[in-house]
Amino acid sequence: MAVNVPALEALLPIPGVRIGTTNAGIKQRVRDDMVVMVMDADATVAGVFTQSAFRAAPVKIAEARLDQARALVINSGNANAATGQVGEHDASAVCDAVADSLPELKGESVLPFSTGVIGTRLPVAAMQKGALEAVQRLREDNWNAAAWAIMTTDTVPKARSLRIETDKGVVIATGIAKGAGMIKPDMATMLGFMALDAAVPRAILQPLLKRVADRSFNRVTIDGDTSTNDSLILIASGKGPVAVSGDDDPCLAQIEQGLTAIAQDLAMWIARDGEGATRFVTVRVRGGKTSADCLKVAYAIAESPLVKTAIFAGDPNWGRFCMAIGRSGAFVEPDRVNLHLDDVCIARNGLAALGYEEKDAARVMAQQELTVFVDLGFGNIEEWVWTCDFSYDYVKINAEYRS
Amino acid sequence: MAVNVPALEALLPIPGVRIGTTNAGIKQRVRDDMVVMVMDADATVAGVFTQSAFRAAPVKIAEARLDQARALVINSGNANAATGQVGEHDASAVCDAVADSLPELKGESVLPFSTGVIGTRLPVAAMQKGALEAVQRLREDNWNAAAWAIMTTDTVPKARSLRIETDKGVVIATGIAKGAGMIKPDMATMLGFMALDAAVPRAILQPLLKRVADRSFNRVTIDGDTSTNDSLILIASGKGPVAVSGDDDPCLAQIEQGLTAIAQDLAMWIARDGEGATRFVTVRVRGGKTSADCLKVAYAIAESPLVKTAIFAGDPNWGRFCMAIGRSGAFVEPDRVNLHLDDVCIARNGLAALGYEEKDAARVMAQQELTVFVDLGFGNIEEWVWTCDFSYDYVKINAEYRS
Numbered sequence: 096m097a098v099n100v101p102a103l104e105a106l107l108p109i110p111g112v113r114i115g116t117t118n119a120g121i122k123q124r125v126r127d128d129m130v131v132m133v134m135d136a137d138a139t140v141a142g143v144f145t146q147s148a149f150r151a152a153p154v155k156i157a158e159a160r161l162d163q164a165r166a167l168v169i170n171s172g173n174a175n176a177a178t179g180q181v182g183e184h185d186a187s188a189v190c191d192a193v194a195d196s197l198p199e200l201k202g203e204s205v206l207p208f209s210t211g212v213i214g215t216r217l218p219v220a221a222m223q224k225g226a227l228e229a230v231q232r233l234r235e236d237n238w239n240a241a242a243w244a245i246m247t248t249d250t251v252p253k254a255r256s257l258r259i260e261t262d263k264g265v266v267i268a269t270g271i272a273k274g275a276g277m278i279k280p281d282m283a284t285m286l287g288f289m290a291l292d293a294a295v296p297r298a299i300l301q302p303l304l305k306r307v308a309d310r311s312f313n314r315v316t317i318d319g320d321t322s323t324n325d326s327l328i329l330i331a332s333g334k335g336p337v338a339v340s341g342d343d344d345p346c347l348a349q350i351e352q353g354l355t356a357i358a359q360d361l362a363m364w365i366a367r368d369g370e371g372a373t374r375f376v377t378v379r380v381r382g383g384k385t386s387a388d389c390l391k392v393a394y395a396i397a398e399s400p401l402v403k404t405a406i407f408a409g410d411p412n413w414g415r416f417c418m419a420i421g422r423s424g425a426f427v428e429p430d431r432v433n434l435h436l437d438d439v440c441i442a443r444n445g446l447a448a449l450g451y452e453e454k455d456a457a458r459v460m461a462q463q464e465l466t467v468f469v470d471l472g473f474g475n476i477e478e479w480v481w482t483c484d485f486s487y488d489y490v491k492i493n494a495e496y497r498s
Numbered sequence: 499m500a501v502n503v504p505a506l507e508a509l510l511p512i513p514g515v516r517i518g519t520t521n522a523g524i525k526q527r528v529r530d531d532m533v534v535m536v537m538d539a540d541a542t543v544a545g546v547f548t549q550s551a552f553r554a555a556p557v558k559i560a561e562a563r564l565d566q567a568r569a570l571v572i573n574s575g576n577a578n579a580a581t582g583q584v585g586e587h588d589a590s591a592v593c594d595a596v597a598d599s600l601p602e603l604k605g606e607s608v609l610p611f612s613t614g615v616i617g618t619r620l621p622v623a624a625m626q627k628g629a630l631e632a633v634q635r636l637r638e639d640n641w642n643a644a645a646w647a648i649m650t651t652d653t654v655p656k657a658r659s660l661r662i663e664t665d666k667g668v669v670i671a672t673g674i675a676k677g678a679g680m681i682k683p684d685m686a687t688m689l690g691f692m693a694l695d696a697a698v699p700r701a702i703l704q705p706l707l708k709r710v711a712d713r714s715f716n717r718v719t720i721d722g723d724t725s726t727n728d729s730l731i732l733i734a735s736g737k738g739p740v741a742v743s744g745d746d747d748p749c750l751a752q753i754e755q756g757l758t759a760i761a762q763d764l765a766m767w768i769a770r771d772g773e774g775a776t777r778f779v780t781v782r783v784r785g786g787k788t789s790a791d792c793l794k795v796a797y798a799i800a801e802s803p804l805v806k807t808a809i810f811a812g813d814p815n816w817g818r819f820c821m822a823i824g825r826s827g828a829f830v831e832p833d834r835v836n837l838h839l840d841d842v843c844i845a846r847n848g849l850a851a852l853g854y855e856e857k858d859a860a861r862v863m864a865q866q867e868l869t870v871f872v873d874l875g876f877g878n879i880e881e882w883v884w885t886c887d888f889s890y891d892y893v894k895i896n897a898e899y900r901s
Contacts, residue, residue: 149824149832149848177820179833179849213817214850323817323824400803404893414616414726417580421552421726429552430582445552446582447617487893490807 097251097368098375098463098483106238106269107256109290111135111332115232116244119225121218122172122211127244129222130169131193131229132288133200138332139297140164141304142206145325151176152183153207154324156190162297165204167328168193168226169286171247171273173211173218176323185217192223196230208326210247210273210286242271245286249273253364259291259353261346264336266293268353272312272361274325287312287327287361292335293350299339303351304329311358314480315366316397329354366481371488374406377466381477388425389478392469395423403485406465411456413441420469431472437465500654500771501778501866501886509641509672510659512693514538514735518635519647522628524621525575525614530647532625533572534596534632535691536603541735542700543567544707545609548728554578555585556610557727559593565700568607570731571596571629572689574650574676576614576621579726588620595626599633611729613650613676613689645674648689652676656767662694662756664749667739669696671756675715675764677728690715690730690764695738696753702742706754707732714761717883718769719800732757769884774891777809780869784880791828792881795872798826806888809868814859816844823872834875840868 112134116127134140142161144154152175168189175182190205209217242254254271270289295303308327339347367375378397383389396402399419405412416434420427429445436459440448459465515537519530537543545564547557555578560570571592578585593608612620645657657674673692698706711730742750770778781800786792799805802822808815819837823830832848839862843851862868 145824147821147824148826148828148830149820149835174817177817177832177845177848177850179847181849213820214845323821400888407893414577414580417552417616418550418726421548421550423551425551427551429580432552442580442617444582445580446584447580485803485893487890490810490888490890490893 097364098372100251100253100364100367103239103242103252103254106242106254107267108235108238109267109269109292109330109332110235110334111138111292112290112330113233113235114237114241115229115234116237116240117225117228117232119170119221121170121221124172126246127240128171129225129229130241130244131226131233132167132169132241133197133233134165134330134332135334136165137294138330139295139300141297141300141329143304143308143327145323147323149177149323151209151323152178153186153209154326156183156186157206157208157326160203160206163204164206165200166193166197167206167208167288169208169245170222171210171245173209173215174213174324175209175217176213178214178216181216185219188219189217189222189226192226193230196227208286210245210324213323238269238271241288245271245273247273250368253361253368255357255360257353257357259350261337261349263338263346266291266335266337266350266353268357270357270361272365274365285312285325285365287358289328289354289357290330290332291350291354292332294333294338295331296339299342299347300329300331303347303354306351307354307358310355311362315362316394316480316482363481366483369483371486371491372483373486374484375464376406376482376484377479378482379466379477379479380469380471381475382471382473383476384426384473386476386478388471389476390480391423391425392420392427392471393478393480395419396467396469397480397482400485403482406460407484407486409457409460411436411441411453411460413456416467416469417442425471427471433470433472435468436460500767501775503654503656503767503770506642506645506655506657509645509657510670511638511641512670512672512695512733512735513638513737514541514695515693515733516636516638517640517644518632518637519640519643520628520631520635522573522624524573524624527575529649530643531574532628532632533644533647534629534636535570535572535644536600536636537568537733537735538737539568541733542698542703544700544703544732546707546711546730548726550726552580552726554612554726555581556589556612557729559586559589560609560611560729563606563609566607567609568603569596569600570609570611570691572611572648573625574613574648576612576618577616577727578612578620579616581617581619584619588622591622592620592625592629595629596633599630611689613648613727616726641672641674648674648676650676653771656764656771658760658763660756660760662753664740664752666741666749669694669738669740669753669756671760673760673764675768677768688715688728688768690761692731692757692760693733693735694753694757695735697736697741698734699742702745702750703732703734706750706757709754710757710761713758714765718765719797719883719885766884769886772886774889774894775886776889777887778867779809779885779887780882781885782869782880782882783872783874784878785874785876786879787829787876789879789881791874792879793883794826794828795823795830795874796881796883798822799870799872800883800885803888806885809863810887810889812860812863814839814844814856814863816859819870819872820845828874830874836873836875838871839863
C-alpha cells in the first residue's frame with residue numbers, strides 16, 4: 096500500500112504533444128503496456144539517463160537520438176536490458192514501426208523506453224503491431240491513460256499537472272512517472288516523462304532538466320539499487336504563449352520552480368509507493384562541511400537496512416542513526432552532532448539529549464510520515480533525501496517477484 | 499540458524515596469556531558477560547579498529563593505549579558508545595579496577611572493549627566487581643569460556659586454534675570472535691581476539707595484523723553497516739620456541755598464512771551466522787582493471803538487497819547481478835562480462851549464455867552455499883567477499899530486536 100499518494104486527477108493536455116496507448120500483450124497483461132508520444136516539429140526535448148555501466152539497449156539509443164527526438168515509444172513488461180546488439184536492433188525495429196505509421200518521421204527520430212524483465216528479447220512483432228495501434232489513437236488528452244500504461248508493479252499511478260504563472264503568461268506542464276524507486280531492476284525502475292507548452296531552446300532545456308532531476312528524482316532512494324533503464328524526459332512543445340528567450344529570462348526560474356514542484360511530487364510518490372513501504376521518511380542533514388558531506392550522511396541513513404527496519408518497527412533505536420552517520424564517509428565530529436525525529440531532540444552533541452524520553456520518539460515513529468533531522472554542526476548547508484521503511488513485504492515482494 | 503559453523507572444539511592455550519570470565523549482570527544475562535585477558539610483560543600487541551567517525555569510548559581508549567597493552571577487559575551487553583567523555587571516564591574506571599587487582603599493572607596498560615546497546619552508561623560498579631572476579635579466575639586454558647562470554651546475539655561461538663609449522667618450529671595460535679557481521683550496531687558488532695606464542699616485534703606485528711584483517715574480517719559484509727565498536731586484537735606472547743627476527747624472516751610468512759587461516763574461518767563463520775542467514779555466499783570478482791574495481795563489484799553484489807532477497811528465494815534472477823555490477827562504480831564494459839553461479843555459466847559477454855537453462859542455476863541457488871563469480875574481462879586480478887542472504891528473519895530480528 097502506497098503511503099499517502101493522492102488519487103489521479105484529470106491531467107492537463109500539452110498542446111503539440113499527442114499520446115496513444117495500447118495493450119500489445121508484452122506480458123499477458125490486462126492493462127495497456129505500450130505508449131507512443133509524438134511531438135510537433137518545433138518541440139525541444141531533453142533527457143537524463145541512468146548512470147549504470149550496464150545500460151539497457153533503449154537507454155543507449157534514446158540518449159543518442161535526443162537531439163532529433165520527435166516521438167517516444169514506451170513499453171512495460173520487458174526491459175530489453177542485457178540483450179546486447181540484438182537488443183539494440185530490436186528496439187530500433189520498434190522505433191521504425193512507429194515512424195512507418197507517421198510519414199513525417201524517420202526511425203532515427205523515435206526514442207525507445209523499456210521497463211520490465213532483464214535478459215529477455217522484446218516481442219518485436221507484437222510491439223510493431225502495438226505501435227501502429229497506439230499511433231491510431233494519438234490524442235492530446237491521453238496523459239491519464241499513459242500514466243497507467245507505464246506502470247509495472249507500482250500500486251498507484253503517479254502523475255501531476257500544474258499551471259505555472261510566469262511574467263510572460265501561464266505555462267501548462269504535466270508529468271508522469273513509474274517505478275517504486277531504484278528498487279525494481281527487473282521491472283527496470285524509474286521512467287518519467289514531463290512536458291510543458293512553453294518554447295525553450297534545447298541548450299537551456301537540458302541543464303534545466305538536470306537541475307530539476309537533481310532536486311527530485313535523484314533524491315529518492317529505496318535500497319540504493321540503481322536500474323539499467325532509468326530515464327527522465329522533458330518536452331517543451333512551444334505551442335503555449337510563453338517563450339524562454341535565454342538563460343537570464345526571469346520566467347526560466349519560474350518554470351524551473353513549477354517543474355521542480357511536479358517532479359518532487361512524482362519522486363516522493365515513488366518513495367511512498369516503495370516496495371513494501373509502510374512509512375515515508377524524509378532525511379534532512381544540515382551543517383556538513385560540504386553539500387556532498389550532507390548527502391553522504393543522508394544516503395547512509397536512508398539506505399541503512401538497520402535504520403529502515405527500525406523505522407518499520409517504529410523503534411526509536413537511535414544508536415542505529417549514529418552508526419549510519421559514523422560510517423557515511425563524511426567528515427563528522429560526534430560531539431557536534433544533533434539528532435531530531437520531527438520535533439523531538441534525541442541526541443545533542445553526540446549524547447542522549449537532556450530530558451529525552453523514549454516515549455516521545457516512539458510517538459513520532461508510530462506516524463506514517465516522519466523526518467529524521469541531523470545537524471552535523473559545521474554551518475548552514477542543508478540537503479535531503481526521501482525514502483521509505485524496510486518491511487517483511489519488501490523481502491516478500493523481492494523474494495517472490497519472478498516466481 | 500548459522501549455516502554450517504562447526505561446533506566449538508577445545509581451544510589451545512597460549513603460554514603467557516591468561517583469561518578469566520564472569521557474569522557481571524550487565525544485561526541480566528545467564529551467560530558470563532565479562533572477560534579479562536592478561537599478557538605477560540614481554541608480549542607485543544597489535545590492534546585494528548572501526549573506521550566509523552562515531553567511535554565508541556572504549557575504541558578510542560584501546561587504540562591510544564595499544565603500545566603499552568598488558569591486559570584487555572571485554573564486556574557484552576553495553577557498547578559504551580555515544581556516551582562522550584562520561585563514557586571514556588567510565589571505561590577508564592573499569593580498566594583501573596582491573597589494574598588494582600593486578601599490582602604489576604597500571605590502569606593505562608588495560609584496554610577496554612565493549613559490545614551491546616548504544617547510548618547507555620556502563621554499570622561501572624558492577625563491572626568493577628566483575629573485573630575483580632574475572633582476575634581471580636585467570637587461567638591459560640580459559641579461551642573456550644571467553645568465546646562464549648563475548649557473544650551477544652550470535653547463535654554459536656566462533657573460535658579456532660591452529661598449530662602453525664614454521665622453519666623455526668611450531669607456533670600455537672588461537673582466535674575468538676563475536677558478531678553477526680557489520681549487522682548489529684546495537685550489539686556493537688565484531689570483536690576479535692587472537693594470540694600466538696611466537697615473539698614478534700610490535701613494528702612487525704601491527705602490519706601483520708592489518709594484512710590478516712584485510713583478507714579476512716574486512717571481507718565480510720552482511721548489510722554494509724559498520725559498527726561504532728569493531729575491534730580486532732593480536733597478541734604475540736613470545737613464550738613459544740619461535741621468534742620472528744625481522745620483516746624478511748621466512749617464518750613470518752608462515753605465521754601470516756596460519757593466522758590468516760584462523761581469521762578467515764572466524765570471518766566466514768560471522769557471515770554464516772549473519773542475522774537471519776539461510777545461505778552462505780562467496781562473491782568472487784576477477785578481471786577488473788584494478789583490485790579496487792574488483793572489490794567495488796563484489797561489494798555491490800554482496801550488499802544489494804535485491805540480490806540478497808533473490809538468493810534467499812533461490813531465484814536465479816540474473817538481471818539483479820547485472821544491475822549491481824552496473825551500479826558498482828567500477829569500470830565495466832558489459833560485453834566483456836561473464837557471470838557464473840558455481841559451475842553454471844549464466845551470462846557471457848553481457849548476454850544470456852548459449853545453452854543456459856534456468857533450471858541449472860536454480861539447482862545451484864537451492865544449495866546452502868554458493869559462489870557468485872563475475873569476470874569483468876580485463877585480466878587476472880581477483881578479489882572476493884563473503885556474505886549471506888537477506889531473509890524475513892533479518893527484518894524480524896532487526897525490527898524486533900530491542901522491543
